[in-house]
Amino acid sequence: MVSGCWSRLRGLWAAGQALFQGRALLVTNTLGCGALMAAGDGVRQSWEIRVRPGQKLNLRRSASMFAVGCSMGPFLHYWYLWLDRLLPTSGLRSLSNVLRKVLIDQLVASPLLGVWYFLGLGCLEGQTMGESCQELRDKFWELYKADWCVWPAAQLVNFLFVPPQFRVTYVNGLTLGWDTYLSNLKYRIPGSLTPPKLRGPGQPAD
Numbered sequence: 001m002v003s004g005c006w007s008r009l010r011g012l013w014a015a016g017q018a019l020f021q022g023r024a025l026l027v028t029n030t031l032g033c034g035a036l037m038a039a040g041d042g043v044r045q046s047w048e049i050r051v052r053p054g055q056k057l058n059l060r061r062s063a064s065m066f067a068v069g070c071s072m073g074p075f076l077h078y079w080y081l082w083l084d085r086l087l088p089t090s091g092l093r094s095l096s097n098v099l100r101k102v103l104i105d106q107l108v109a110s111p112l113l114g115v116w117y118f119l120g121l122g123c124l125e126g127q128t129m130g131e132s133c134q135e136l137r138d139k140f141w142e143l144y145k146a147d148w149c150v151w152p153a154a155q156l157v158n159f160l161f162v163p164p165q166f167r168v169t170y171v172n173g174l175t176l177g178w179d180t181y182l183s184n185l186k187y188r189i190p191g192s193l194t195p196p197k198l199r200g201p202g203q204p205a206d
Contacts, residue, residue, distance in 0.1 A: 040179025
């Protein structure tokens with residue numbers, strides 16, 4: 001029985017490895033980005049539904065998040081391939097190149113993806129370019145500061161220890177929480193989730 005379970009696990013592992021080779025890797029990275037972004041939005045919406053009476057699950061919103069995530073997948077796929085060719089690394093022995101990769105990623109890819117996120121969702125949801133650009137101006141620096149708090153350490157681990165074919169999947173695995181934050185940043189309604197102020201006896205209502 002144990003040997004049979006072990007054989008099935010080895011079969012699943014062998015089948016899974018095929019998803020991270022050749023052209024299949026691009027598809028895996030693309031769909032993984034989309035799925036995790038939609039899942040992060042689903043987590044955020046489930047919380048909103050609990051605190052906003054009457055709100056229902058917005059499948060169109062999650063579909064937009066999925067589409068934008070899928071559009072980012074090919075970029076990330078080729079971005080990491082390019083970084084690996086530009087600055088080859090082999091663990092701690094090439095720490096200086098790893099740090100350069102992290103810095104380039106933060107200075108180039110992170111702001112580009114932030115712009116992509118807001119403008120892409122704005123386009124899918126019918127915003128004008130002016131409205132999307134205004135939202136970008138309002139929220140970009142908050143996003144970018146949060147990005148610097150999370151991703152440099154995560155990418156240091158990525159470039160030091162993760163095999164190249166698993167880089168995007170590693171990032172996707174970490175992004176459920178990050179994508180939940182992105183959904184909150186995009187769709188939050190200022191003040192709507194703040195509990196009402198308590199009034200003392202005889203105090204008039206606001």
